[in-house]
Amino acid sequence: MSQPNPRELKELYLQGQNIMALLRKNATTNGNTEEIIEVSYDLQAGSYVSALSEPSIAEHKQNYGAAIAQEMLTRCHPTSILEAGVGEATTLAEVVKNLPSETKAYGFDLCWSRLAYGKLWLDKNKIADTTLCTGSLFQIPFSTNSIDVVYTSHSIEPNGGFEQPILQELYRVAKKYLILLEPGYELASAAAKARMDSHRYCKNLVKTAENLGYSVIKHELFPLTANPLNPTAITVIQKTPISESEKDVESVLACPKTGATLQQFGEVLFSPEALCVYPIISGIPCLRAENAIVASYYPELSDLP
Structure with a gap:
């Protein structure tokens, strides 16, 4: 069919x-x-x-974001954070409100349309110094060890069966901590498990992380859950400290194909290694591998009329 x-x-x-x-x-x-x-x-x-026009939903989102920020602050004083699968930035906005003003925030999502709404939402909430881009959980367009705290909020959720490659990418980008707020399958009721199975939700995140050699320092049900049949669990993974030579990255955004630094030319980002350009649409860099346009000589030809 x-x-x-x-x-x-x-x-x-x-x-x-x-x-x-x-x-x-x-x-x-x-x-x-x-x-x-x-x-x-x-x-x-x-x-x-749109859902945030309902006061109870807005209040839950505010409390949810504040709790995530507090979890970060108990671990470190992040200079940068990244929400993987940021959607419309409704969670990111509340997290940022509860962090020091100098914290640089990033977010990526598969869907340009959702990011466009997110950009408008951040502007409405007067949240500046935030970068949104398209990207895939399987090829995250950020440099290795570039973000102090990487977190997710039900974005691994629909990717059941692909937990390992996604965790590897998230861990690669994180410099200090990876915080996962995802369906707590192993901690859920039988009815909740049945629902998660029917939707092909993720599971076994802790076991997968430990099999990869990662240090899981917290795993429990999160106190703020919007749907009892989809209870949120919080899993905190501490990144192995990196050497002094690895601490500074040349650029945070990176080519999803090669991981190399991107160069900006007007409304495109050029990848010198992949010899392709990624468009920037309405201020949103499109950094999924399939967004790439082969342009071997773009730097030489970029000033064409």
């Missing part, structure tokens, strides 16, 4: 259908591919910001 086209999917979403489940049903895979996740969440763009 062929998949509905994008316009049909949008209409089905507006009718209230679960797009991820629909795409999974018509796909050859049993789980959620990155394409399924992207299409499903991009169609939801704007809904997270």
Whole structure:
């Protein structure tokens, strides 16, 4: 059975259908591919910001973000943070409000539409010095050891079966700590586990991290959970201290294909190693590998009229 086209999917979403489940049903895979996740969440763009018009949801989000910030501050005094799978930046905004003003914040997401809403939300909340870009959890467009604290908030969630490669990428980018707020499958009720299984949610994050040799220093249910059938667990992983020579990185943003530093030329970022450019659309760098445009001689030709 062929998949509905994008316009049909949008209409089905507006009718209230679960797009991820629909795409999974018509796909050859049993789980959620990155394409399924992207299409499903991009169609939801704007809904997270819109939901904050409900006072109880807004209050929960404020408390949730403040609790994440407090967890960071008990571990270190971060000069930089990154939310992987930042969505519409509704969580990032509340985290940043509770951190020192000099903390540099970053976020990336699969979906440009969600980031565009997020950029507007950050502007509305007068949160400056924040960089949003598109990116994949499997090829994070940030340099190794470039961010003091990397965290997730239910972004690994739909990627059941891919826990190991995602954890490896998140750990690579983190300089000091990796904080995961993800479904607490192992700590959940039977009903919650059944629901998570039906949605192909992630599981075994602690076991996977320990098998990779990572130091898990905390794992427990998080006190703030929006849905009892999807309880949030917090997992804190401490990064092995790096040497003095590794502490400073030339650039935080990096080519997702090579990990090398990017050079900005107007509204594009050039990768000298991959010889390609990544567009910047409405101030949002598009740094997924598939966003790359082969442009071997871009530096020499970038000033063409």
